[in-house]
Amino acid sequence: MSNWITDNKPAAMVAGVGLLLFLGLSVAGYMANSERSDLDKKIKSASQEIKSANAAAITPSHTSNKELEKELNRYAKAIGNLETAYKPFMASSVLAPTTPTAFQNELKAFRESLIASCKEKNIQITDTSSWLGFQLYSTQAPSVQATPTLTFEMKAINSLVNKLTDCGLTKFIKVYRSQLPIENPARNTEDEEDSDQKAPWTGMPLEIAFQGDRGSVLKAMNAITDSQEYLFTVNSIRIRNERMMPPPITNPAAAQPASAQPQTGAASLTPAGEAAAPAEPPIQQIIKPYMGKEQVMVQVSLNLVHFAQPKAQEPSED
CATH class of the missing domain: 1.20.5 (Single alpha-helices involved in coiled-coils or other helix-helix interfaces)
Incomplete structure (x- = not known):
C-alpha cells in the first residue's frame, strides 16, 4: 500500500x-439537517398554538359582554325577588334597644293575655307553656347585652302562639326554646359579631307541642308556615293519636242492638220466602266513636330565623 x-x-x-x-x-x-429538524419542530409547535388561539374567541368581546350582561341581569332580578320576599322578615329582625325590666314586664303582659285568650277559647294551657319558653326570666332579669335579641324572640313566639289559639286547638302542652349563645356569658360573642364570616341569618331553635282534632292541627301547621311577619322553618314533626289501640273488630254488632236502629223505610234486599236476618248497625255507627273526634298530639321542632342587619358603612377618609 x-x-x-x-x-x-x-x-x-x-x-x-x-x-x-x-x-x-x-x-x-x-448538522444542517439536525438544525432544520429542530426548526421544523418549532414551526409546527408555533402553528398549533396559533390554531388553538384562533379556535377560542379572545375575551372580552362584544358577544361575551352581551352574554355576561344577560347573566348579571338575571342574577339581579333573582336577588330582587328574594329581597322582596324576605323584606317583612328582615324588617322584624331589627333589634330595638330596650331594658331588662321592660323585657320582663312585656313577658308578664304576654303571659296574662295568652292565659285569658286560652280561657275564653276553652284551651288548656300548662304553666310552662304560658311563659312562652322564657320561664327562667320570670324570676331573674336577662343581661343587658342579650335583652334586644330575647325581645325579638319573645315577640315572635308570642305572635305564633296567639295565631295557634285561633285554630281550634284544645291544649298547649309545651313551649320550649333553646338557650341562645348570647345568653351564655362564657362565650365572647363580640368577636363573632365583628367577624366577616358571620352568617347573614341565625336560627333560634324552639319546640311547640299542642293537641287538637285533625282539622285544628292542619290549621295550626298552616299558621306556622304562613306567618307574614316572622319566618319559621320546620325541622321535624311528631304526631301521635290519643287512641293508640284500633277499634275492636270482633262482634261489631254488639256496639248497638239491632232493635235500636231507626227504620228508614229502605227497600228490603232479602229474597222472598227467606227469614230476614237480624239487622246490623250501619257502619257509620261503628266507626263514629273512633273517627273524627279523636285528639291528635303534635310536637313541632322549629327554627325562628333572625336576619343579621347590615352594618353602616364607615365614612371614607378621602
Missing part, C-alpha cells in the same frame, strides 16, 4: 483531499 502511495503521490494526494472534503461535507450536512 505504501509503495502504491509512493509511486502515485499525485493520485494519493487527490484521493486524500477528496476523502477529507467528503467527510467535511457529511458532517456539515448532518
